[in-house]
Amino acid sequence: MGHPITKSNPRAYPSEVQGQLKDGRNYLLRSLEPSEETELTKLVEIYRSVYRELGEEWSQENATRLLEDLFSGNDLVAFIEGEIAGAICLGTKYTFEGKAIEGKEFFVSQPEQHSGIGTVLFDAALERAQISEPDAKTFTLITFEGSGHAREYYNKLGFEKDDRLVVMDAKLNVVREGLKTRIGESTRR
Secondary structure, eight states, rough: OOOOOOOOSSOOOEEEEEEEESSEEEEEOOOOOOTTTTHHHHHHHHHHHHHHTTOOOHHHHHHHHHHHHHHHEEEEEEEETTTTEEEEEEEEEEEETTEEEEEEEEEEGGGTTTTSSHHHHHHHHHHHHHHHTTTTTTTEEOTTTTOOHHHHHHHHHTTOOTOOOOOOOHHHHHHHHHHHHHHHHHHHO
């Protein structure tokens, strides 16, 4: 499990970053405010919409819990002209190569995909992570096999598919049954 990105570095990253997209619209990047229930609600709405397009039907409750867990100071939320456009959550973990930045979630609302806000958001989050974790040498993330746009985007940034890894999942009751069978096989004499 990754660790939150610390804020102990004296060269602290600014709490807000403002700029202008190529189309002239203004953007603001900042961490999610814990007291801003409406911001979290809007992020949950965007998250559910983006992942629905990828075939995942997230309930309001599960998406809210996920984002509440992830947004703990190592996040940035993007606003365009005052409206939430997306977010990124990073952490750190150790690999055999040393410390790595870990992409936990990164999503941009469908109307704002291809606007440039995702690249601005990713760049700012990575810069902030490198200030907080100067020893990190690699960046790891997981994306969907069938998400052509996301995979193409990550490839353009220099990411490569790691064919050594396979993501696996199973229903808990299926795993429990499998364990019962294995335990039974292991203990018979």
